[in-house]
Amino acid sequence: MKVLVPVKRVVDYNVKVRVKSDQTGVELANIKMSMNPFDEIAVEEAIRLKEKGIATEVVVVSVGVQQCTETLRTALAMGADRGILVLTDVATESLAVAKVLAGIVAEEAPGLVILGKQAIDDDANQTGQMLAGLLGWAQGTFASKVDPQGDTVNVTREIDGGLETVALKLPAIVTTDLRLNEPRYASLPNIMKAKSKPIANKTPADYGVDMTPRLTTLKVTEPAKRQAGIKVKSVDELVAKLKEMGAVA
Amino acid sequence: MSALVLAEHDNSELKDATLAAVTAAGQLGGDVHILVAGAGCGAVADAAAKIAGVSKVLVADDAAYGAALPENVAPLVAGLMAGYDAFVAPATSRGKNIAPRVAAALDVAQISEILSVEGPDTFTRPIYAGNAIATVKSSDAKKVITVRGTAFAKAATSGGSASVEAVSGAGSAGTSSFVGAELTKSARPELTAAKIIVSGGRALGSSEKFHEYIDPLADKLGAAVGASRAAVDAGYAPNDYQVGQTGKIVAPELYVAVGISGAIQHLAGMKDSKIIVAINKDEEAPIFQVADVGLVGDLFTLVPELTGKL
Ligand SMILES: Cc1cc2nc3c(=O)[nH]c(=O)nc-3n(C[C@H](O)[C@H](O)[C@H](O)COP(=O)(O)OP(=O)(O)OC[C@H]3O[C@@H](n4cnc5c(N)ncnc54)[C@H](O)[C@@H]3O)c2cc1C
Numbered sequence: 377m378k379v380l381v382p383v384k385r386v387v388d389y390n391v392k393v394r395v396k397s398d399q400t401g402v403e404l405a406n407i408k409m410s411m412n413p414f415d416e417i418a419v420e421e422a423i424r425l426k427e428k429g430i431a432t433e434v435v436v437v438s439v440g441v442q443q444c445t446e447t448l449r450t451a452l453a454m455g456a457d458r459g460i461l462v463l464t465d466v467a468t469e470s471l472a473v474a475k476v477l478a479g480i481v482a483e484e485a486p487g488l489v490i491l492g493k494q495a496i497d498d499d500a501n502q503t504g505q506m507l508a509g510l511l512g513w514a515q516g517t518f519a520s521k522v523d524p525q526g527d528t529v530n531v532t533r534e535i536d537g538g539l540e541t542v543a544l545k546l547p548a549i550v551t552t553d554l555r556l557n558e559p560r561y562a563s564l565p566n567i568m569k570a571k572s573k574p575i576a577n578k579t580p581a582d583y584g585v586d587m588t589p590r591l592t593t594l595k596v597t598e599p600a601k602r603q604a605g606i607k608v609k610s611v612d613e614l615v616a617k618l619k620e621m622g623a624v625a
Numbered sequence: 626m627s628a629l630v631l632a633e634h635d636n637s638e639l640k641d642a643t644l645a646a647v648t649a650a651g652q653l654g655g656d657v658h659i660l661v662a663g664a665g666c667g668a669v670a671d672a673a674a675k676i677a678g679v680s681k682v683l684v685a686d687d688a689a690y691g692a693a694l695p696e697n698v699a700p701l702v703a704g705l706m707a708g709y710d711a712f713v714a715p716a717t718s719r720g721k722n723i724a725p726r727v728a729a730a731l732d733v734a735q736i737s738e739i740l741s742v743e744g745p746d747t748f749t750r751p752i753y754a755g756n757a758i759a760t761v762k763s764s765d766a767k768k769v770i771t772v773r774g775t776a777f778a779k780a781a782t783s784g785g786s787a788s789v790e791a792v793s794g795a796g797s798a799g800t801s802s803f804v805g806a807e808l809t810k811s812a813r814p815e816l817t818a819a820k821i822i823v824s825g826g827r828a829l830g831s832s833e834k835f836h837e838y839i840d841p842l843a844d845k846l847g848a849a850v851g852a853s854r855a856a857v858d859a860g861y862a863p864n865d866y867q868v869g870q871t872g873k874i875v876a877p878e879l880y881v882a883v884g885i886s887g888a889i890q891h892l893a894g895m896k897d898s899k900i901i902v903a904i905n906k907d908e909e910a911p912i913f914q915v916a917d918v919g920l921v922g923d924l925f926t927l928v929p930e931l932t933g934k935l
Binding site: 387389392393395402414469470471474493494496497498499500501502503504505506507508509510512513514515517518520530533534535536537538539540541542543544545548553554555589590591592593594595596597598599602603604605606607608610611612614615617618621623624 | 692694695696699717718719721722723724725726727728729730732733734735736737738747751752753754755756757758759760761762763764765798799800801802803804805806807808809817846854857858863864865867870871873878879889890896900901902908913914915916917918919920921927930931934935
């Protein structure tokens, strides 16, 4: 079974972004970019399936600007076999990306597509579900356990009330949650090896996809700031303060 | 303009998350209908019919919808959308699972986790863990929206007298089945509905200590218990306790953060709480930048003392 893993290049999770003063977006110049952390978990899961002899090949794909090649290289250094860059300078919306991925699925015929549950830049949490919808495949979102057995895969999902397990007919879509695994770091020899792994260059037009965004961002603003409060010196002071604020009886 | 709201329920009880979605749907300016898709969910439909501002309840009562499998529910919704301009779902794990699949079927973008309705096609939503708020305008003829529960008032659960109508869809798509659930059992209030939350972080050190120190304080306050990602990853607390960018978004009257550093991702889930109290031994911890009241010191002595003195 081939496994396809889409990866997104996003602002690193350690960066606290700043809103641009002209309210057109957030400051991205000279900011550290990384692979979306949930996508790292997806890559890791695919590689583990290959190590277990369940997956035969791990193909990674990124839709976006030329620098997404770096994101693909990171995935290749972790252990993916080859990459596909779908080059576009247009802001990527989930629906358009899902359509591109559906085109790639038609060509590559993977048994499983593993995606991150959300990208930490637009926090949309949509692409995997949209891809599943476009393909008519089953989806196991927010996965904390992925267990393929023959022609089905059991996925344990992190839901609001705890955990639930669903059985999905393959081929299927999985989106990762934080507890699925802990992604490995690429070793130096593997980083070197990744340099010679193939990356195919494509465009959305190759899949007949129009990337034109459906949403227009009118402005981007800062959230309301909280006033820093006070520090108390003792539990007694804390209790008194809470009573004064009416927070406890 | 008319909107169809997805009811959040467990086949016997209508969940509060539905009520904020109803409020948001009402702000779109037209009729608000609710879809109750489930199995043996008649009581939920009755409760939905009483919600103020709802004019019709559609009930799809079928074994295929009992576990809210998106493969089955999304086509049902997409079929019903011929008669609606907007599909509105609560941004719960269920809403997030189903709504994008509906959007794909309708060939429209989804607007996730809206914070406000600025007009029939314009909304605000958080990006970058809530460190920026985007105002977006949709050019799609139909809108698919998920609603952040903390951002909208809850519609009243009485006063409405909606008509109830049975609808049906294709039933099971045959691609997925429900195997089982392990739901966290707790007598405490539900995290997203609680007025007070006590959350514990990595500093607790073990599941035993988490229970030993956090639970009595929560019980004293009648509070729900939350946790940071680090505490959940380490197995001190179950996954559904996680508060943050990628966990639950909460905004209680009082949020007590115990041994939590205050990473951006955690703050994203709780910084709209009315009063924030932080107990941390590091006076430089970022949590103090958002705390109304901070207490610097060792939680293992301060928390029992606080529990005793409340
Ligand atoms: C993709 C992604 C998504 C994420 N999503 C979330 C999310 O949704 N929610 C979330 O919470 N995190 C999330 N995180 C993780 C986040 O970045 C932090 O790692 C996490 O919040 C840290 O948890 P913590 O504060 O418990 O632990 P730490 O950062 O280790 O903080 C522990 C704190 O306890 C204090 N302490 C230690 N001992 C004591 C003591 N005896 N008494 C008092 N204080 C003490 C320390 O001073 C420290 O401030 C996410 C990260 C990523 C990459």
